[in-house]
Amino acid sequence: MTALSEMKCEACQADAPKVTDAELAELVRMIPDWAVQVRDGVMQLERVYKFKNFKLAMAFSNKLADLAEEEFHHPGIFTEWGKVTVTWWSHSIKGLHKNDFIMAAKTDQLLD
Ligand SMILES: C[C@H](O)[C@H](O)[C@H]1CNC2=NC(N)=NC(=O)C2=N1
Numbered sequence: 343m344t345a346l347s348e349m350k351c352e353a354c355q356a357d358a359p360k361v362t363d364a365e366l367a368e369l370v371r372m373i374p375d376w377a378v379q380v381r382d383g384v385m386q387l388e389r390v391y392k393f394k395n396f397k398l399a400m401a402f403s404n405k406l407a408d409l410a411e412e413e414f415h416h417p418g419i420f421t422e423w424g425k426v427t428v429t430w431w432s433h434s435i436k437g438l439h440k441n442d443f444i445m446a447a448k449t450d451q452l453l454d
Contacts, residue, residue, distance in 0.1 A: 346369075346443055346444050346447035346448075347444070347448050347450070347451050349440075349444045350413070350444070351441040351444055352440075353414075354434050354439050355434065356434045356435065358432070358434065359435075360385075360432075360435055360437040360438055361437075365440070366378070369440070369443040373443060373447055373450070375389055375450065376389045376446050377389070378438075379429075383436075384436050385431065385438045386429050386438070386442075387430040387438065388427065388428065388429045389427075389428050389449070389450075390427050391425070391428065391453070392424060392425055394424065395423065396421075396424065398424075399421050399422065399426050402426055402452060403419050403426055406426075406428065407419070409445075409448055409449070413441075413444075415432075415442075415445055417429055417430050417449070418430075428446075430443075430446050
């Protein structure tokens with residue numbers, strides 16, 4: 343099976359389906375360092391990355407921004423000294439699409 347990080351995001355229309363409970367259970371296992379959060383009724387994926395200082399945190403944030411533009415799928419990025427909180431969800435469907443799991447896996451690869 344193709345790894346999530348090798349997949350490409352598909353254009354996500356407003357009527358695209360959210361992941362089902364069964365798909366969610368399977369997909370979360372592929373990105374073990376990520377947590378599922380629900381904010382204002384919107385399910386999201388979230389991970390906190392730690393860095394030695396602000397410069398490294400900002401450099402990671404900028405790499406993530408480039409990745410988001412390449413895939414035209416954008417995260418929430420909260421950049422602090424030594425810490426970056428990344429949140430993925432699909433605005434158009436107000437929830438989680440497979441794209442979000444693909445992007446979470448690609449985000450992890452930025453550390454390599
Ligand atoms: C206007 C709308 O946000 C854009 O068409 C794209 C860009 N990036 C996006 N990113 C995310 N995470 N979800 C979207 O629905 C989305 N849509």
